[in-house]
Amino acid sequence: MQQIHRVVVVGGMHGNEFTGAYLIKKLERSPHLIQRSSFETLPLFGNPQAFQKVRRYIDIDLNRSFLRQDLDNTALTSYESQRAKAIDRQFGAAGETPVDVLLDLHTTTANMGQTLILANLHPFNLQLAAWLCAQNPQVRVLSWLNSGWQDASIKSLCTFSFSIEVGPVAQGILYADAVLQTEALLHQVLDYLEAYNQATLPNPTPPLTLYQYIKAIDYPRNDQGEIQAMIHPHLQFRDYQALNPGDPLFLTFDNQTICYEEEATVYPVFVNEAAYYEKGIALCLTQKQRIALS
Amino acid sequence: MQQIHRVVVVGGMHGNEFTGAYLIKKLERSPHLIQRSSFETLPLFGNPQAFQKVRRYIDIDLNRSFLRQDLDNTALTSYESQRAKAIDRQFGAAGETPVDVLLDLHTTTANMGQTLILANLHPFNLQLAAWLCAQNPQVRVLSWLNSGWQDASIKSLCTFSFSIEVGPVAQGILYADAVLQTEALLHQVLDYLEAYNQATLPNPTPPLTLYQYIKAIDYPRNDQGEIQAMIHPHLQFRDYQALNPGDPLFLTFDNQTICYEEEATVYPVFVNEAAYYEKGIALCLTQKQRIALS
Numbered sequence: 001m002q003q004i005h006r007v008v009v010v011g012g013m014h015g016n017e018f019t020g021a022y023l024i025k026k027l028e029r030s031p032h033l034i035q036r037s038s039f040e041t042l043p044l045f046g047n048p049q050a051f052q053k054v055r056r057y058i059d060i061d062l063n064r065s066f067l068r069q070d071l072d073n074t075a076l077t078s079y080e081s082q083r084a085k086a087i088d089r090q091f092g093a094a095g096e097t098p099v100d101v102l103l104d105l106h107t108t109t110a111n112m113g114q115t116l117i118l119a120n121l122h123p124f125n126l127q128l129a130a131w132l133c134a135q136n137p138q139v140r141v142l143s144w145l146n147s148g149w150q151d152a153s154i155k156s157l158c159t160f161s162f163s164i165e166v167g168p169v170a171q172g173i174l175y176a177d178a179v180l181q182t183e184a185l186l187h188q189v190l191d192y193l194e195a196y197n198q199a200t201l202p203n204p205t206p207p208l209t210l211y212q213y214i215k216a217i218d219y220p221r222n223d224q225g226e227i228q229a230m231i232h233p234h235l236q237f238r239d240y241q242a243l244n245p246g247d248p249l250f251l252t253f254d255n256q257t258i259c260y261e262e263e264a265t266v267y268p269v270f271v272n273e274a275a276y277y278e279k280g281i282a283l284c285l286t287q288k289q290r291i292a293l294s
Numbered sequence: 295m296q297q298i299h300r301v302v303v304v305g306g307m308h309g310n311e312f313t314g315a316y317l318i319k320k321l322e323r324s325p326h327l328i329q330r331s332s333f334e335t336l337p338l339f340g341n342p343q344a345f346q347k348v349r350r351y352i353d354i355d356l357n358r359s360f361l362r363q364d365l366d367n368t369a370l371t372s373y374e375s376q377r378a379k380a381i382d383r384q385f386g387a388a389g390e391t392p393v394d395v396l397l398d399l400h401t402t403t404a405n406m407g408q409t410l411i412l413a414n415l416h417p418f419n420l421q422l423a424a425w426l427c428a429q430n431p432q433v434r435v436l437s438w439l440n441s442g443w444q445d446a447s448i449k450s451l452c453t454f455s456f457s458i459e460v461g462p463v464a465q466g467i468l469y470a471d472a473v474l475q476t477e478a479l480l481h482q483v484l485d486y487l488e489a490y491n492q493a494t495l496p497n498p499t500p501p502l503t504l505y506q507y508i509k510a511i512d513y514p515r516n517d518q519g520e521i522q523a524m525i526h527p528h529l530q531f532r533d534y535q536a537l538n539p540g541d542p543l544f545l546t547f548d549n550q551t552i553c554y555e556e557e558a559t560v561y562p563v564f565v566n567e568a569a570y571y572e573k574g575i576a577l578c579l580t581q582k583q584r585i586a587l588s
Contacts, residue, residue, distance in 0.1 A: 022521070022547065025520070026547045054571070054572070055349075109464040109466075109467055168464070169464075170403040170462070170463075170464035170465060170568055171464060171465050171466060171568065172403075172465060172568035172569070172571065173403055173566050173567075173568045173571070174521070174524040174525070174566075175524070175525075175530065175566070176524040176525060176526065176527045176530060176545050177527055177530070179524060179547075180527075226319070227316070227468070230468040230469075230470040230473060231468070231469075231470060232470065233470045233471055233474075236469065236470060236471070251470050253316065253320045253473075272467050272468075272469070273467075274464055274465065274466035274467045275466070277348070277466065277467070278348070
């Protein structure tokens with residue numbers, strides 16, 4: 001990548017995730033807070049109508065509405081389809097003011113702590129992630145590659161895009177710790193981009209621990225699709241902790257434990273995320289990798 | 295009160311509180327679990343349409359729809375108005391099968407632990423509460439009297455009615471610990487009612503610590519009604535802990551602390567409950583009382 005000229009910070013893509021929504025409202029009032037000397041930064045409120053109604057979305061999930069074929073499909077006219085198209089016309093690669101780097105702010109009911117999500121493993125993204133972890137050891141980095149979702153999210157608008165997931169945070173609340181953590185991460189990323197533009201990044205880049213998406217696991221369901229078991233108490237809030245063969249996975253309503261029966265140790269993420277019940281996801285499994293970068 | 299003949303256990307009054315909803319689904323499949331020898335127990339699913347949509351309600355809050363004048367008002371035709379009228383026709387004092395004791399299962403995003411809520415201070419209700427606390431020292435008892443809501447909730451259907459609030463639980467998830475705690479409380483209450491009918495209650499009734507509702511406090515808002523501050527990190531999750539004059543209450547988005555300025559020590563509850571943002575409630579203040587009962 002050459003110089004970075006334009007950064008977009010997105011919040012409120014899901015109307016019931018208040019952290020990003022209220023941070024964007026703050027940045028719209030005080031845009032100087034996110035300016036740096038070498039690029040401009042624009043705040044973008046993703047889904048204002050869903051925020052008004054305190055719902056994830058009005059018609060469909062906005063952050064699954066950015067597939068290129070959907071953006072080009074004039075037959076799609078839902079509120080979120082129109083919103084995705086408008087954002088693409090503004091900030092997409094062929095848009096009026098194409099974005100160079102995009103940062104999308106989210107919360108989750110899972111205990112994901114402070115997570116940076118990558119949609120692809122471009123060296124620039126890996127280096128930013130490694131630097132962020134070195135600055136803030138609480139940050140974990142998740143690669144969403146191969147999830148099937150990376151091309152449908154707003155992160156698909158440009159190669160250099162990230163989302164920040166902070167949790168556990170209930171939907172529809174302002175949880176101050178999460179707001180402060182998200183804001184601090186946002187400023188650390190902007191500082192990195194400034195240092196990149198000014199060629200003052202430290203060398204060498206430290207190695208990176210990456211949690212690589214493997215697959216999603218649904219709740220046990222009956223023939224009518226009704227959920228038959230809950231995340232087991234031993235797994236609840238244990239995102240990023242090793243799940244070994246034989247460990248408890250679910251607890252049925254009749255108090256029967258269902259264990260993880262596969263052979264490999266994996267690292268669960270998005271354990272019991274409220275918004276994923278409808279998507280058929282109880283948790284996602286990842287593989288923990290160590291990557292040398294320079 | 296004479297003998298108890300009919301107990302109704304309600305869940306899913308709010309469609310995004312999964313604990314009660316899934317417990318009622320379980321009890322509809324296995325009604326023998328809540329039978330006792332001296333009375334019948336009926337499970338009631340409060341708001342099935344809201345549960346399908348994972349929302350608190352469709353049109354209006356079902357648990358604020360039981361005012362007598364509203365139940366008698368034929369002009370009120372929203373989904374929840376109709377649902378409240380149907381429940382009243384079935385279980386109200388003039389209904390087909392009037393309920394003697396009602397137990398309504400809820401969750402909250404506030405750190406309310408295991409709370410029993412009383413709508414009135416009838417000696418029977420206080421004695422049940424005191425017994426429950428003696429059985430389970432984690433239980434706290436909140437009196438909702440004078441909140442202005444007690445007559446609008448489903449608890450108004452009969453004098454001997456209670457709700458159980460367990461939290462913190464995010465909306466739209468099954469949190470196994472909360473489900474197990476709620477189920478245990480439900481069975482402890484049924485056991486108490488059985489002992490009452492059989493006149494085998496222990497004597498004397500232990501004294502009761504009661505948190506008595508004083509008033510609600512809203513978030514700081516601007517002229518457009520927009521929230522200007524969050525629950526302060528020092529107050530978050532501190533339900534039932536003393537709030538003294540000068541203690542932090544809110545944190546503005548510009549990192550200014552707003553303190554509690556009144557003169558009396560109070561005990562906050564429903565701190566940062568998601569469903570109360572729209573009701574203009576950031577937290578409720580209570581007074582802690584010790585009541586001798588026998």
